[in-house]
Amino acid sequence: MKKIIGLALLLASQLSTAALNDDIHLRGQWTQGGMVLGVAPAGSQVELNGEPIMVSESGNFVVGFGRDEKGPAILHVTHQGESWQQSFPISQRDYKIQDIHGISQKIMKPNPANVQRSKTEAALVYTARQTKREGLDFLLGFKWPAKGPITGVYGSQRIYNDVPGRPHFGLDIAGPVGTPIYAPAAGVVTLTHDDMFYSGGTLIIDHGMGISSTMIHLSKILVKEGQQVKTGDLIAEMGKSGRATGPHLDWRINWFNVRLDPQLVVSE
Ligand SMILES: [Zn+2]
Known part of the structure; x- marks a missing residue:
């Protein structure tokens, strides 16, 4: 059946x-x-x-x-x-769109060195998400990596004076710096980086067949590249590194470079 x-x-x-x-x-x-x-x-x-x-x-x-x-x-x-x-058919969703008008438009222009740096870092992230490992760790589902209020959701977008900003692809869970973060599913660590320009402390876990978790703005990473983790293992601590407004975990799930909604896959 x-x-x-x-x-x-x-x-x-x-x-x-x-x-x-x-x-x-x-x-x-x-x-x-x-x-x-x-x-x-x-x-x-x-x-x-x-x-x-x-x-x-x-x-x-x-x-x-x-x-x-x-x-x-x-x-x-x-x-x-x-x-x-x-x-x-793929059902179409309504995302949280926030219109922000009448603000002075501050266009953040990072200096050329930072532009180059963020491009190099984006390439590392891209490569880590291309891993074609035949593991099936994602089959057992996903658990919440941290507890805390949800302060940002998948797909949301701010429009500043009619100019759409980049959509938000993660699920933001807020908490104090140092809040423990656990592996939402088993897998292999494919990237650790202490301080990326935008995402700060960054950790990627490959759950097999192109499914990966990315955790960003971390204050501490407690695992190493190549390490196998089990569901519920302590892997990192929450922070506000990179371009974060306050301490939170931004958790993303990808299928290769297709961005998925963690809230649709997390179960317990
Ligand atoms: Zn976020």
Whole structure:
């Protein structure tokens, strides 16, 4: 039996081979910022919108959808000469948009050295998120990395005098400097950096198949690159390093470089 929740199945156009259909299971949210977990027979090849995606030896795969994804998502599976395809609409979200008018426009222009520095750092982050490790740590779900009031959500955006700012992709959890931060899921640490220009103390954990957590504005990082962590391990302390207005954890989840909404995947 396929486990597809909601109307997606009813709305989906179908072009499938009956036999393969029974062996493909999908669960997750077909929405902007959402993550969908899939399993197909071992040895299957899977494409999302015509692009091949990573499939584990066991046939597990994962896909994710960005903040402004329009959809539909067309999933295509081939296995031993049979093929299966479905088109899933991606539900569109309303983000928190804040209009700020009548303020003097302060355009922050970092000096050229800092521009160069932030570009170099962005490249390190990009590379860490491209890791193609065949782990399946994300399958067990995500726990809250820290406790505290939520002060920023995925997708929100400020518009200054009609000029849209960069959307916010993290989930902000506020707390005093030094608040412990725990691994939301198991994985391998792929990047640690004590002080990036924008994000300050920065930590990336690879949860397998392109799914990663990024933790920023940290005051202290307690793990090393290459280290394996388990869910709930103490990994860092909250801070306000980099360009942060106050102490908080900004937690991001990615599928490679597609930004997902941590609140859609965190369970307990
Ligand atoms: Zn933030």
